[in-house]
Amino acid sequence: MRLGIGLPSTTPGTDGAAILDWARTAENSPLTSLAVLDRLVYDSLDPFIALATAAAVTQRIGLATMIAIGPLRGGGLLTKQAGSLARVSGGRLTLGLGVGARLDDYRAAEAEHRTRGTRLSAQLTQLRTEPDTEEVELLVGGTSGAALARMARYADGYAHGGGPPRAFAAAADRARAAWSDLGRPGAPALWGQGYFALGGAADLEAGQAYLRDYYAFTGPFAAKIAAGCLCDARSVKDFVRGYQEVGCDELVLLPTSSDPAQLHRLLEVLGE
């Protein structure tokens, strides 16, 4: 299993310097990817601009959206952005796409919410057929049968939305079943994710406060996401081991703050 790290592009107030610093540190570590989330109506950075910024100061590390909400953009614009990022980064992009879960983002993007699924399918086909993006590794997220079929039909793998290893294992089984149903050779790439806030009680509290705020749109579910935040060496290691045991290919650990100390602490824990 490979390990990736989230860029703090969706934690409030992150600036260019923070992204550059974070990206340089990750580039010089054994981590294999830098990943971003996608949120319109929140104090955050655009996923493609954040990854492009990171791409400018890195050579090796992969760049991934985990996931970007495809239908917020038109297919042409999405393909242009992804193709540009793939080209300027020397082919390091892994494009994870989903339909997202927030109506406010669709309103802000002036994008139709009702047709999001069929539009995502069209975008995936477009990405697969245009010269700048046809080689880009595509992932699809989501839990419905329709999302899994879309993943298996058009993409290279599955982007899981987070949770304990057992939840990932169950989703991975469904993803493999979809893959087999669509007659794809081999197996889907399986990407997982989880939040961390390392340091002390204050770091955890700040991290959880961020998660409750970021996921406020889910209602009380935000508290459950916050409760799953990895807060010490042991919980990180158990989580990593758990994901590895159930067949995850790349696990992305997402920060809850742009404090560079968070990344350093994580690398310390993973290096032990």
Next chain:
Amino acid sequence: MKITVLGAGPAGLYFGILAKRADPSHEITVLERNPPDATFGWGVVFSAETLGSLRDADPPTYLEITDTFARWSAIDIHYRGTRLRSRGHSFSAIARKRLLAILQRRCREVGVDLRFGVDVSDPARLREQADLLVAADGVNSLTRRSAPEVFRPTVTPQGGRYAWFGTDLVLDAFTFIFRETEHGLFQVHAYPFDENTSTFIVECPEPTWRAAGLAEASEAQSIAFCERLFAEDLAGHRLMSNRSTWQTFPLVRNREWHDGHTVLLGDAAHTAHFSIGSGTKLAMEDAIALAGAISTNTDLEAALVEYELARQPVVERFQQAAGESVGYFQRVGEHTDREPIQFAFNLLTRSGRISHAALTVRDPDFTRVLDSWFSGTRGLAPPPAFAPLRIGNTLLRNRIVRTVPSADAGLVLTEAVAVTPDGRRGPDSPTLDTEQKSFVDEVHRLGALAGLRLGHAGPRGATREPTRGVDIPLPAEQSWPLIAASALPYGPRSATPRAMVAADFDRIESAFATGARQAAEVGFDLLELDFAQGGLLAGFFSPLTNHRTDEHDAGPAGRVRFALSVLRAVTARWPAARVLAARLSVTDWARGGLPVTDGIEIARALVAGGVGLIHVVAGQTVAEGRPTYGRGFLTTLSDRVRGAVGVPTLVGGYLTSVDEANTVLGAGRAELCLLESPSTDLDRQVWPG
């Protein structure tokens, strides 16, 4: 902390005990509408696993409960005049009344305040007066109903009608009784719970219940009816009522289990189904989890989140198993042609929690009897997957199907071979011109039979190699014209096919005939025609893909017209002694598409047209479907087709192990299992390299 518990059922009382024991400074009051000795229902069942957690949580109640337990290890199945017994299971049960008495006494002992006869009409008031309100107020929870916007509950009836009786017949096994009547099948779930009494639940599908006149029957009349129906099994014993009216079992789910300092516990939060006997078990495990979370968290909100995170996945697993079990009992009337041993094995493996291998660990004798019945041999028999199968004049050495030549298979299928060049999925897809002899020879050398899948991709043709996705159209300069039932493109950028005209029908039909003749000449033992997943022939079946207004319209006769004429052409060329199979999507899994009932009718028509084996698949009729994926996701559909049409079936659906195949085959849900190729994805690295 001041804790108010609403409801003195097992969940509420047990939580009271555990929370008080963990911190005696808690002031805990349990409010109950009924008097202390009023209880409905008879005995409740526990598994060995639950007992372990009860022992750890509160040893005194564990000891007292287990002292009065009825324990047994057998499951009896009464069916078609025989009784089959499976051993090696582990059940315990206790009278619900007795359990409550033990819990009440223990509550008083540890200082929990119990108040009976308190009718609570406004949970919100109670909440204001307590630091924590535990709503253990049962399946009809007022707390849940009074705040649907917070808990976001769904309550859906599942299964048939049932009545929960007691009887003075003392059983020595968990007992299932199946009894045919002129109105349909009735079944009993019965088990002992003390030295004098057993629980006796009678269940049947709603239409059977109505036809038998039970909708209008009084309680006494219902008892008389059931006593008559099961007189032989009751052997002179009587049925007893305790508000035993006919009910439907509601499936209760809640998106949220807590709201501020109100939390749902037990049936108020969730139900499964009595046929997997888990309500009290789940309720008491909830109590353990909640009390534990409260004692280890200083923050109440964090405790309630922890409780919910711990319990929700467990409950979902039981609800999944319950759904399978309910589905089984709803359709069990379709299984009454099965031999008793297979009927029993199907029953025991119904919820997906016990496989052939797991049952062999518990009861090796049972699976030995099943295996030797299954393969028709005396003495040592192979498990079902390795039992030979005869279809017509063709003998397969075992029932494992694979798509790559392998030494363990009875049948190896080719990938789809296109009948005409325009029926290829992609430029490299095989056609009738592709050399197949070496495949047949290799498969025969391995001792298996060789099957050719013959089809036409229709609107799914002219796509790229599947390495990076399927249904991705070829660049225009590499593409070719497509045909389909109607001129509807398959996916977002797919080319629009031309609707078939008379000349196309003739051309395709004769190409299938040619394919059949060639397949026979090359030495294939089985020919599988592809009527599935959005291909040319399948496109005629569904209203989503067939918009024709001629004699090939999407009506019941029109939709199968072309399929049947292709079948006629093929049967004229394919040796009658070899197997002719049809791969069929038996439901579209899409809005406005074919439901399973229509798929079954199509299967019936194909069988009447000469097909001897249905390869059951589903979906992919259109690109934007709503499939259901998971392990064995096609098994239930196969079971339904097999039962309704009386035809052997072949089923895949992400079956990865021989044990899964043994279970599916042994239970009679299919005749052949398509197993996944072993994954080659083994080179996973361990951090940091």
